[in-house]
Amino acid sequence: MIRTLVMLLCSLCVIGCGKPTPSERSVRPSEVLDFDTLFAQRCAGCHGNNGAGSGAIALHDSSYLSVAGKFTIRDLITNGREGTLMPSFQSNTGNPLTDAQIDSIVIGMSEHWGGDVPPFARGRRYEVQQGDASKGRGAFADLCAHCHGQDGLGNEAGSVVSPEYLALVSPQYLRSVILFGRPELGMPQFAGKTDDQTIDDIVAWLQSHKKAGATSK
Numbered sequence: 219m220i221r222t223l224v225m226l227l228c229s230l231c232v233i234g235c236g237k238p239t240p241s242e243r244s245v246r247p248s249e250v251l252d253f254d255t256l257f258a259q260r261c262a263g264c265h266g267n268n269g270a271g272s273g274a275i276a277l278h279d280s281s282y283l284s285v286a287g288k289f290t291i292r293d294l295i296t297n298g299r300e301g302t303l304m305p306s307f308q309s310n311t312g313n314p315l316t317d318a319q320i321d322s323i324v325i326g327m328s329e330h331w332g333g334d335v336p337p338f339a340r341g342r343r344y345e346v347q348q349g350d351a352s353k354g355r356g357a358f359a360d361l362c363a364h365c366h367g368q369d370g371l372g373n374e375a376g377s378v379v380s381p382e383y384l385a386l387v388s389p390q391y392l393r394s395v396i397l398f399g400r401p402e403l404g405m406p407q408f409a410g411k412t413d414d415q416t417i418d419d420i421v422a423w424l425q426s427h428k429k430a431g432a433t434s435k
């Protein structure tokens with residue numbers, strides 16, 4: 219009886235205080251492959267819990283995921299987007315993601331948040347292209363001014379032409395935001411309301427304030 223107790227105590231100690239069994243061994247950061255864990259640790263701070271949007275655009279949107287495509291998303295996680303706050307998860311020396319972890323995030327996003335793509339989003343172009351700023355000005359007045367003001371300086375919604383803001387975001391991001399909105403903030407999506415060229419024109423007009431701001435302020 220005592221012997222069994224001692225053995226039990228010993229084995230408890232082996233589990234509790236000694237070397238952990240394989241199933242208990244804490245998983246090294248580079249071995250974590252669970253999508254929910256990886257997303258929560260590495261992406262949610264900027265893109266929101268469950269990809270619902272926060273400082274940066276929501277990712278839990280089947281339209282967005284299908285138009286951006288897995289290849290683009292994988293490339294972005296790997297390399298980041300230069301000149302913006304979107305970090306590279308492979309060149310950051312502190313705690314890089316392995317290829318397998320990046321795959322888990324890309325596949326997990328599509329499995330969790332992909333699915334039916336509304337007709338207006340099918341076949342839309344993701345990449346931003348050269349636009350015509352003067353046409354963009356007119357399109358902005360039609361589509362955006364009632365919330366962001368005639369000059370984009372803000373009305374019900376904030377300014378979208380301040381050089382400080384434009385210095386932080388890429389033209390591609392502006393295009394994505396216009397296409398898919400920030401519904402969680404009250405910014406509507408325009409993928410169903412206007413064409414690809416018009417969006418590029420608006421982006422060009424927004425961007426023109428960046429240059430003006432850089433030289434005159």
Ligand code: HEC
Pocket residue numbers: 273274275358361362363364365366374375376377378387392395396400403404405406408420
């Ligand atoms: C119904 C009102 C409404 C309309 C229309 C609207 N927006 Fe917005 N937009 C918002 C709100 C609300 C936000 C959230 C931030 C804020 O309040 O400024 C926002 C945010 C933005 C942002 C910042 C997003 C980010 O993640 O950095 C951009 C850029 C933007 N809008 C551009 C546009 C453009 C371009 C149009 C026209 C094609 C447009 N918006 C039309 C309400 C609107």
Ligand code: HEC
Pocket residue numbers: 257260261262263264265274275277286291294295299302303304305307323386387388389390391392394
């Ligand atoms: C430090 C904040 C931060 C973290 C962490 C972060 N992002 Fe981003 N992400 C951003 C910002 C800011 C942008 C917009 C960059 C720009 O202006 O082009 C962005 C852009 C993106 C885009 C492209 C949006 C577009 O323009 O179409 C994707 C996709 C994306 N992030 C996915 C992720 C994923 C997946 C993770 C986690 C592995 C992640 N991000 C982690 C801040 C972050």
